[in-house]
Amino acid sequence: MSFQPIENYGVIGNMRSIALVSTEGSIDFLCYPDFDSPTVFASLLDDKSGGCFQIEPQLTNMRIRQLYLPDTNILLTRFLAEEGVAELTDFMPIEALEKEEEQPNEIVRTISVIRGNVHFTMRCRPRFNYANCAHRAEISDQCATFLPVDNCCPPMTLYSTVSMQEQSGDIISDFTLQSGNSATFVFGGLRPQGLPPEMALLEERFQQTSRFWKNWIAKSKYKGRWREMVQRSALMLKLLIHRKHGSLIASPTFSLPEKIGGVRNWDYRYTWLRDAAFTLYALIRLGFVDEAEAFIDWLKGRLSDDAQRGPLQVMYGIDGRQKLDEITLDHLCGYENSRPVRIGNAAYQQLQLDIYGEMMDSVYLATKYGHAVSHVGWQNVHRLLEWLGKNWQRPDEGIWEVRGGPREFLHSRLMCWVAFDRALRLAQKRSLSGPLERWQQTRDEIRHDIFTNFWHEKLQAFVQSKGSEDLDASALLMPMMRFISPVDPMWLSTMKAIEERLIEDTLVRRYEVERTHVDGLPGGEGSFTPCSFWYVECLARAGNLEKAQLLFEKLLGYANHLGLYSEELGSNGQHLGNFPQAFTHLALISAATYLDRALSGTQETVWR
Numbered sequence: 001m002s003f004q005p006i007e008n009y010g011v012i013g014n015m016r017s018i019a020l021v022s023t024e025g026s027i028d029f030l031c032y033p034d035f036d037s038p039t040v041f042a043s044l045l046d047d048k049s050g051g052c053f054q055i056e057p058q059l060t061n062m063r064i065r066q067l068y069l070p071d072t073n074i075l076l077t078r079f080l081a082e083e084g085v086a087e088l089t090d091f092m093p094i095e096a097l098e099k100e101e102e103q104p105n106e107i108v109r110t111i112s113v114i115r116g117n118v119h120f121t122m123r124c125r126p127r128f129n130y131a132n133c134a135h136r137a138e139i140s141d142q143c144a145t146f147l148p149v150d151n152c153c154p155p156m157t158l159y160s161t162v163s164m165q166e167q168s169g170d171i172i173s174d175f176t177l178q179s180g181n182s183a184t185f186v187f188g189g190l191r192p193q194g195l196p197p198e199m200a201l202l203e204e205r206f207q208q209t210s211r212f213w214k215n216w217i218a219k220s221k222y223k224g225r226w227r228e229m230v231q232r233s234a235l236m237l238k239l240l241i242h243r244k245h246g247s248l249i250a251s252p253t254f255s256l257p258e259k260i261g262g263v264r265n266w267d268y269r270y271t272w273l274r275d276a277a278f279t280l281y282a283l284i285r286l287g288f289v290d291e292a293e294a295f296i297d298w299l300k301g302r303l304s305d306d307a308q309r310g311p312l313q314v315m316y317g318i319d320g321r322q323k324l325d326e327i328t329l330d331h332l333c334g335y336e337n338s339r340p341v342r343i344g345n346a347a348y349q350q351l352q353l354d355i356y357g358e359m360m361d362s363v364y365l366a367t368k369y370g371h372a373v374s375h376v377g378w379q380n381v382h383r384l385l386e387w388l389g390k391n392w393q394r395p396d397e398g399i400w401e402v403r404g405g406p407r408e409f410l411h412s413r414l415m416c417w418v419a420f421d422r423a424l425r426l427a428q429k430r431s432l433s434g435p436l437e438r439w440q441q442t443r444d445e446i447r448h449d450i451f452t453n454f455w456h457e458k459l460q461a462f463v464q465s466k467g468s469e470d471l472d473a474s475a476l477l478m479p480m481m482r483f484i485s486p487v488d489p490m491w492l493s494t495m496k497a498i499e500e501r502l503i504e505d506t507l508v509r510r511y512e513v514e515r516t517h518v519d520g521l522p523g524g525e526g527s528f529t530p531c532s533f534w535y536v537e538c539l540a541r542a543g544n545l546e547k548a549q550l551l552f553e554k555l556l557g558y559a560n561h562l563g564l565y566s567e568e569l570g571s572n573g574q575h576l577g578n579f580p581q582a583f584t585h586l587a588l589i590s591a592a593t594y595l596d597r598a599l600s601g602t603q604e605t606v607w608r
Helices: 199-217 227-238 274-288 290-302 356-370 375-391 408-432 436-453 471-482 489-502 531-542 546-558 584-601
Strands: 009-013 018-022 026-031 037-041 050-056 063-068 076-080 084-091 105-113 118-125 133-141 143-148 156-161 165-167 170-177 180-189
Touching: 009 084, 009 227, 026 408, 037 118, 037 489, 050 084, 050 105, 084 118, 084 199, 105 170, 105 199, 118 180, 133 165, 133 170, 133 356, 170 180, 180 199, 180 489, 199 227, 227 584, 274 290, 274 356, 274 584, 356 375, 356 408, 375 408, 408 436, 408 471, 471 489, 471 531, 531 584, 546 584
Parallel strands: none
Antiparallel strands: 009 018, 018 026, 026 037, 026 050, 050 118, 063 076, 076 084, 084 105, 105 180, 118 170, 133 143, 143 156, 156 180, 165 170
């Protein structure tokens, strides 16, 4: 086995766990039982010892097609050859959210033969606790049980409709199916009372899961030009929202490199507060208010937390926990030998002042389009702004979580302005009490500071940090946050400078990594896909619709075969970084909805 390109994967999930399935029919990544639990399969990060669950047809000159069943997160992998055709259906059952009882957290894999007689090899090779825990396997009555040593992880089971054998802790099966026949495997934790799944009911569970996804996506109000890509992005975001907590993870994977062989390998299985505003904006645009309210309920709970640096922390575990210690897994070789392999994320200890703006933008949007903020919630806002009013001038690590030392970053200053601006708007719209005069004074001070200290007269552009001559693509959010008009001459000249130094066609880099060394890390990275979608939206907001549409269509061409995106793109178009990434799909939805309305000549109905 060798490493598959990152873009060669689809994902399945049940809003608790997510598995990555390759075009070769192998599950190469799964954290279980939750998004941020240890891995059970991790051959994506170590093709020899990471573990996988593969179902392989023995066909010659095989061609492979992979697709989602329409409007669902059910994945179909089709294997085609002269001697036969087979289809592998992968899904994680999920029923209506109204059901209160705990549902089994399982993966269902069904391999069917459409034509011919096809021989298959199945191998299930779990490697528990990040491939750091041994286990033994037992087989009884079509059920294999994997028992980790010293109870380092919960046991797991594999049920099958074909015979299985144990081989050095792995479970294997060699079987042949004729046209019209199928075999099914169910992998998951120990079921209640040890009862096996009723294989006869799997078709019903398939239909229930299909209905769940179709009923959910049917609520989308988007009927525009790029419906298929927008719906796929929405379905992907839904997979990344934890069913119990309502929190959104940035990505289901960790340590996929931003450059092959590089060290920029991070764990994204956590909830970043800055995703909140973009999540809410995107989902509200599509009409998914319930998800927005569930997310803001989770976020409101963080307002009372006492993090080490201010009343808010950069990121949290999916359950709201604050401690996310970063460690390296030296026994894993990393994707394409990209080391170190990291779990946890030390950035949780950083000061990133922009999160207060994104938090307030989230509260503002949720209150505007959902339920009014509670009295206690508004008091928490007071406490947050009281702290921010005394600290907004501090240097911090910024949106890109740099490790080269704190600076006064433009984006952090911008979002501090957003925090006070949204609080003032909310107070005025909902007749809420507060020190409005002081908030307005602080907001205006921040605005003056940005125009005075972050504008570079020679470059005719807003710069990345105070006193620098560096540019940063996060400046593209300035008109999107309603800080500056998208046709203001100062903004247009800034965008021109960004185009000259950070943009190649439709691909946008975050900043000039090799020149600035602002992040304190060696090596480079690819273009940052969310910034590319921000650029498209900025063009559209400035009225340059023809160019915006052309570049947007080009960007869609960089998606993988299923319409999914990782965090970055390499110089050859290769997907890099963790996959799939929420931030990218949020930015896609935002750009698509704004551009579609602009092209149709209709006024946007959702405003910050």
